[in-house]
Amino acid sequence: MTGLGGRHRDRRTFALRLAALASVAALLAGCGSFGGEKPTPQPIVPAAAPKVAPAPTAVSQEQARIAAAYGGVYPKPDLVALLNSVADRLAAASERPDLRYKVTLLNSPLINAFALPNGNLYVTRGLLAVANDTSEIAAVLAHEMAHVTARHAFQRADEERKAVLVSRVVSDVLEDREAGAVALAKSKLSLASFSRAQELEADRIGVQNIARAGFDPYGASRFLLSMGRQSELRSAALGQKPSQPGLDFLSTHPSTPERVQLAVTAARQISAPGVGERDRDAYLVALNGTxxxxxxxxxxARGRRFLHPRLGFTFLAPEGFTFENGSEALLGVAPDGRALRLDAARLGSGQTLESYINENWIDGVEPGPVEKLEVNGMEAVTVVARGKEWTFRFAAVKFGADVYRLIFAARDLTPDIDEGFRASLSTFRRLTQAESEQAQPLRIEVATVRAGDTEETLARRMAVTDRALERFAVLNGFAPGDPLQAGLRVKVIGE
Structure with missing residues (x-):
């Protein structure tokens, strides 16, 4: 929620699609800045030799877009140096040692990594938090490098062009739009299968490459297992049901069990477990403090409370809510299906909150009367609107020149549920200067296991209360019942 959804855009681009909001609960329950120093004088450049900044290339524009979408570049030089040293080692051992790669660390809690065809690799700090040694990171980077060497991006683009061409031929040449739609649907299924095949191929090539580079080839399967367990933990925290087989037939990635099995099989073809470098300590030292x-x-978020120190506000969600912070809006969901969304916009010149809420939010629902109120010294309005399946409580709070917009949704808006929504709205307030300065992120801290330590005692040290024991186990790649040995370095979450 970097800027609360483009706060300076035209207000009409913020018209909320109620169907999209109503799907928040289903989506989450079923499954990213805003000085005053005087600028340094610049030397005068003779007109005969002007300095012209190079025009941005398509690649540089794509790099900037990627960084912006993932919270920008995360500054941790020692960790980035480790990532690039691993990439260099993998490149030298690959089938294309002439290619060079550069790893960029992105400031996002999401678990993701991807590559551009020019060799730029991107890894989120959220992914690094799940990894536990250098061989696991090598597996991630080798997988992305395999996409580059196998030219998967170009192959997919070619397949997509063919799919569109086939549907156009059927629709336009044969003048059969229905048949064209069927052809396009079949092509999408084929593309999904094609993408899954690419992912499995990249997994296989990656395992072979990390082994040639001297890393433990089983690092790939260990990381995939940890990634799958982290996904399950996140789903449980959001009140989601486990994914059901057969529901992801359009997914571009194979299921985690399928990938784990392939990675184990590929590693066994190379050697038995215990061969190759893992270097857990070096990795954890570089990761410490992230x-x-x-x-x-x-x-x-800290439990049900959300704080935004840079924008200067905080509020408390209703009981049972878990937050999902995105670049466009803050979403929240409760296990019983209640949902909320928070974003920001600007009032038009001379526009009132009442006219704003009527013009922007009530399409497709039946609104009740607009109620004026004051929320912690700020002008606000709220209204209840009923749709076919969902009932919404809309609220708009004037915060300086901005309008903060909260939407609460429930399938059955009982008086008790609505009371919780109104109570949440009443907690929206400005942060004090001291609160903003004291707001600190959670960080990964590396601790050394002492004699007598257990998973329970170490989990109690973590600065989280929700599923701390499960988070500790998943964070460190521990299976149930794994013994803790004195002297072992582990990850804990601190402030």
Whole structure:
């Protein structure tokens, strides 16, 4: 929630699609800145030799877009140096040692990594939090490098062009739009299968490459297992049901069990377990101190409370809610299906809150009367609107030149539920200067296991209360019942 959804855009681009909001609960229950120093004088450049900044290339524009979408570049030189040294080692051992790669660390809690065809690799700090040794990171980077060497991006683009061409031929040449739609649907299924095949191929090539580079080839399967367990933990925290087989037939990635099995099989073809470098300590030393979860610059949650120090506000969600912070809006969901959304916009010149809420939010629902109120010294309005399946409580709070917009949704808006919504709205307030300065992110801290330590005692040290024991186990790649040995370095979450 870096800037609460483009706060200076035209207000009409913010017209909320109620169907999209109503799907928040289903989506989450079923499944990213805003000085005053005088600028340094610049030397005068003779007109005969002007300095002209090079025009941005398509690649540089794509790099900037990627960084912006993932919270910007995360500054941790020692960790980035480790990532690039691993990439160099993998490149030298690959089938294309002539290619060079550059790893960029992105400031996002999401678990993701991807590559551009020019060799730029991107890894989020959220992914690094899940990894536990250098061989696991090598597996991630080798997988992305395999996409580059196998030219998967170009192959997919070619397949997509063919799919569109086939549907146009059927629709336009044969003048059969229905048949064209069927052809396009079949092509999408084929593309999904094609993408899954690419992912499995990249997994296989990656395992072979990390082994040639001297890393433990089983690092790939260990990381995939940890990633799958982290996904399950996140789903449980959001009140989601486990994914059901067969529901992801359009997914571009194979299921985690399928990928784990392939990675284990590929590693066994190379050697038995215990061969190759893992270097857990070196990795954890470089990872130590990395931000965990949301960055305060993007707003962050502490249980049900959400704080945004840079924008200067906080509020408390109703009981049972878990937050999902995005670049466009803050979303929240409760296990019983209640949902909320928070974003920001600007009033038009001379526009009142009452006219704003009527013009922007009530399409497709039946609104009740607009109620004026004051929320902690700020002008606000609220209204209840009923749709076919969902009932919404809309609220708009004037915060300086901005309008903060909260939407609460429930399938059955009982008096008790609505009372919780109104109570949440009443907690929206400005942060004090001291609160903003004291707001600190969670960080990954490396601790050494002492004699007598257990998973329970170490989990109690963590600065989280929700599923701390499960988070500790998943964070460190521990299976149930794994013994803790004195002297072992582990990750804990601190402030």
């Amino acid at each position: 931000t965990y979860g949301d960055d305060p610059a993007q707003g962050f």
